[in-house]
Amino acid sequence: MHGEFKVPGGKLVVVDLDVRDGALADVRLSGDFFLEPDDALPLIDAALTGLPVASDAKTIAAAVTAALPEGAILLGFSAEAVATAVRRALQRATSWDDYRWELVQPGPLSPLMHLALDQVLAEEVGEGRRAPTLRFWEWASPAVVIGSFQSVKNEVDADNAERYGFPVVRRISGGGAMFIEPAGAVTYSLYAPVDLVQGMTFADSYAFLDEWAVQGLKSLGIDASYVPLNDIASPSGKIGGAAQKRLGNGGVLHHVTMAYDMDGDRMAEVLRIGREKLSDKGTTSAAKRVDPLRSQTGLDRAEIIDRLVDTFRSAHGLVEGALTADELARAEQLVAEKFDTPAWLHRVP
Template sequence: MHGEYKVPGGKLVVVDLETAGGVITEFALAGDFFLEPDDALLDINRAVVGLPETADVPTIASAIRHALPEGAQLLGFTPESVGTAVRRALVTASTWSDFDWQIVRDPAVSPLMNLALDEVLTQRVGDGLRAPTLRIWEWDRSAVVIGSFQSLRNEVDPEGAAKHGFDVVRRISGGGAMMMGAGQIITYSLYAPASLVAGLTFADSYAFLDDWVLQALRSVGIEASYQPLNDITSPHGKIGGAAQKRLANGGILHHATLSYDIDGQVMTEVLRIGREKLSDKGTTSAAKRVDPIRSQTGMSRDDIIEAFMGEFRRFTGAETGHVTEQELAAAEELVRTKFSTEQWLRRVP
C-alpha cells in the first residue's frame, strides 16, 4: 500500500507498507523532508511495524515519538504527518495527480447562480459525471453570502445591505458571511471526490485542499499561512477563509474567499460583527480584520487570479474547461426551487 501527504507549508511525506493478520508488517518512510540524525529514519520505520492497521493518527504519532532518539530534528514534517500518510495508504487515498483536473473561469453570473453551480458541480463530480474542477467565481451584482447555519438577522443589517446595494443569499456550506462586492474579493470553489481527502481529519482537509493557494500567494510576495480551522492569513492580518460541504454521493465542495480590496467601513455597516467575534480574532475594529491582497502586492485582481490559475495548473496539470449547458440549466432550476426562496434564505431566522 502506498500513501502520500503534502504537509501544508511543509514537505511531502511518502509511505509504503504491507499488512498481514491485521497489523503492519513492513513499512518504509520517504520524502523531501529533513531529518537528523540520519538513522532516525530506521527508528521511525521500526516504530510503525507491528502497529494494528486500525491505528489512528495519534497512536501512530505517539509510537514514532517514543522511538525517536533524544534530540532528533524533524524539519518539514511531524510524527502526525507520518500518521496521516499511513492512514491515507490504508484507506487507499487518491493524490492530486490521480485526476484530470479542469479550471473554469466563465463569464459572470448572479450570486444565486454561483451558489447553485456549487451544488450542481459538486453533485456531478461525486456522480463521476464531471472531472474534478477548480472554478473561479465571477458575479454580476454585489451580495452578502451567509453560511448555511448562520442566523440571518444576527449576521446582516438589512438597512446597510440595501443602502450599499448588496443582495443577501445563503450557501450550502457552513462558516461565516462573506461580502461579494464588485472587484473586491477572489472566490474559488474546488469540486473533488472524497478519495482525495481520505485518511485526513475534517480539520486537516481544509489546509490540505488550500495548500496550493498558499503557494500561489507566496509566488506573488505574500507570506501566507493557514490558521485552523479555516483562515488564510499573513503577517499583516487575515486574508480570507474557507468552507466545505460533503455530499452523500462522495462529492466534496471546498471553497474559499480572499479579500482583494474590501472597504472595511462598508463591511461594518452591512454585517453585524459582534464584539465576541472581534475579540476572538484579537482585534478591536472590523475594518482591521481583513487584510486585502491589493495592499500587499499592488497587482490587479485579474493578475492575481491568473497567478492562482497558473499555480493550480503547475500543481495539478489542469486543463481549461467550462460549465456545460446542462449544468447551467440544472443550476437555474435550483435557483428557482431553492436558493431564491424565502424558505431557504430564512431557514435559520
Template sequence: MIRTHWSDHDWHLIHTEPQAPSLHMALDEVLTDEVASGQRPPTIRVWEWATSAVVIGRFQSLRNEVDSLAAERHGITVVRRISGGGAMFIEPGNTITYSIYAPLSLVEGMSFQQSYELMDAWVIDALGELGIRAWYQPLNDITSAGGKIAGAAQARRGNAVLHHVTMAYDIDAGKMLDVLRIGREKLSDKGTASAAKRVDPLRSQTGLPRDAIIQRMIDVFRRRYGLKDDALRSTELDRAGELARAKFATAAWTGEVA
C-alpha cells in the same frame, strides 16, 4: 479508500461570465454532486459576481449575522451556502472567489484542519510568487502580516469535497460594517480603519489588477498539477438555475436559521 494526490486527477477549469449570487450557490451544489458521481472531472471554478452579496454559512443565524435593512439599502443580496463557516461580504470586482470540487480521496483520512491546509497550500504559494508572505491560519483563514486575506469553507457530499475561498482584493470597510453585525460588534471600539486592517486587500499588498492575481493563481495550479480549460454544460446550468429558483433564492432557505 486510498488517499490520492492532486496530480493523480485530471483537473478542469471553469471561469465564466458573472452570475447571480443564488446561481453561484446552486452551482456549488450541482458541481460537487457531479464530481461525487463521476459525471464531471475534478474542477476548479473561478467565480464572477453579477451583484454585491453577503454569503452566510450553512448553520449561521441570518438575524445575528446580517443587518437586513442595511443590506437592502445598499442593494446587497443575502444568500446561504451549503458549507459551514462565517459570513462573507462580496462586491463585484473587489473579491476573488473560487471553488474546488475534488474527489473525497484527496482528503481521505484527514481532519478538517488538515484538509483546509492541503486545499489552501497552492494558493499560498501563488501569493508568495506575487510577493505576499501568506500562511494558513486554522481553521479556515489565509492571512499575512498585514491582516486576513481570505476565508475558506468546506462541505463533504457523497464522494466529493467542496472547498471554496473568498479573497479580498479591495474592500469598502464602511459598507461591510454597516451590513455585517458580527464584524460591527468586533470592531465597534476600533473604527473603520481597524476593519481595513483586519481584512487586508490584495490590491494594497500587490498593486496588481485583480485579473493578474487570478491569472497567477491559475498558472501556479496548472504548472503544478495540470489544468484543462472547460465550461459549464447546458445541463449543469439548467439544473443550477432550477435549484436557485426553488431553493437558494428563497426566503425559506436564506432564513432557515433565523
C-alpha cells in the same frame, strides 16, 4: 506498497509496507520530518504492523499516538499525516496528480447561481460524471453570503443591506459571512473526490487544498500563510477565508474568497460583527482585520487570478473546461426550488 503525503507547511511523510493475510506487514515510516526521541520511529512501525488493511484514518492515527513514548516530539508531521500516507500506500487515498483537473471560468453570474453551481458541480464530481474542477467566480452583483448555520438577523443589518443593495444569500458550507463587492473579491471553488482528502482531519484538509493558492500569493511578493482553521493571511492581516462541504456521494466542495479591494466602512454597516467574534483577533475593527490584495500587490484583479491559475496549472495540471447545459439547467432549478426561497435563507432564524 508505497505512500507519500506532504504535510501543508510541513514535511514529507513516506510509508512503505506489505500486506499479508489482510493486515499491514513490515511497515517502514520515513521522511524529512523531525522526531524525538530517535527510538520512537521503530515503535511507530511496530504499532502499525498488524493493523487490519480496512483500518480507517482515525484508527491508524490512534495507533501511532499510543505508540509514542511520553514527551515525544513530532515536528513537521503528525499522527494523522502518517495515517494519510498509510492509506495512500493501500490505495485508499489519492493525490493531486491522480486526476485531470479542469478549469471553469463561466463569466459573471448572480450570487444565487454561483451557490447553486457549487452544489451541482460538487455532486457531479462525487458521482464521477465530472472531472475534478477548479472554478473561478465572476460576481454579477453585490451580496452578503452567510454560512449554512448562521442566523440572518444576527449576522446582517437588514436595513443597511437593503439600503446599499446587498441581498443576503445562504451557501451550503459553514463558516462566516462574506461581504461581496463584485470588483473587490477573488473567489474560487474546488470540486474534488473525497479520496483526495482521505484520512485528513478537516483542519489538515483546509491547508492542503489551499497550499497552491498560498504559493501563488507568495509568487506575487505577499508573505502569505495559512492560519488555522480556515484563513489565508499576511503579517498585515487576513486576506481571505475558506469553507468546505463534504457530500454524502463522495464529492468535496472547498471554496475561498479573498479580498482584492474593500469598502471597510460599508462592510461594517452591513454586517453585524460583534465584539465577541473579534475578541480573539487582537483588534476592535473588522475592517482593520482584512488586508486586501490590491494594496499589497498594486496589480489588477485579473492579473492576480491569472497568476493563481498559472500556479495551480504548474503544480497539478489544468485543462480548459466548461459548464454543460445540464449543469446550468440544474443550477437554475436549484435557485428556484432552494437557494432563492425564504425557507432556505431563514432556515436558521
